[in-house]
Amino acid sequence: MKSKHLKLLFSLLVVLNASRVIAQSKDSSNTKQKVSEVVQFRISLFKQKLNLSEAESTQFFPIYDAYIADLTKAKKAFRNKWKKKSVETLSEEEAAEYYGDALALQQKEVDLFKSCTEQLKSFMPMTKIIRLASVEREVRAKLISKANEIKLPKTKKKSSPNNSQDVN
Secondary structure, three states: OHHHHHHHHHHHHHHHHHHHHHOOOOOHHHHHHHHHHHHHHHHHHHHHHHOOOHHHHHHHHHHHHHHHHHHHHHHHHHHHHHOOOOHHHOOHHHHHHHHHHHHHHHHHHHHHHHHHHHHHOOOOOHHHHOOHHHHHHHHHHHHHHHHHHOOOOOOOOOOOOOHHHOOO
C-alpha cells in the first residue's frame, strides 16, 4: 500500500515538474498561462477535497510542496545513480549496493512523510491528513484531464533501457 502512495506522489511530482519545463518553451506566455491555470486548479482541488480553511491552506501548500520537492529529489538521485545499469546484468556486489540504495530510498520516503505529517498536524486534524493519499490520487487524475483539456504540450520523457529497475 505504501508503494501505491509513493507511486502516486511521484506521478504528481512528474506532472508538477513538467509544468515547470513547459513554462520554458518557445510560446512561454501562452504556456505560462496554461500552467498557471493547472496550478490554480490543483490548489483548488486540494482545498476542496481536504476541505481546507484559508488558514490551513496558507500553511499546507508550502509544507506539502517542500515535501514533494524533497521526495522528487531523492527519487531522481536514485534513478540517476542506477539509470545506466540493468538489474539483469548487475554483479552480486552491485546488486547488494542497489538493494541497499533502494532500501535507503524507501526509508527516506518514510522519513519525509513523517516529517511532513508532523508539520501538518500542528494545524490540521489527522482526519484530513490520513485522507491525503486518496486525495492525491483524485487530484492527479483530474490534473491529467485538465492538462489534456487545455492541451498543454507534452514533454518528452527520456527513455531508459532499464525502466524495470525504478523503485517507486
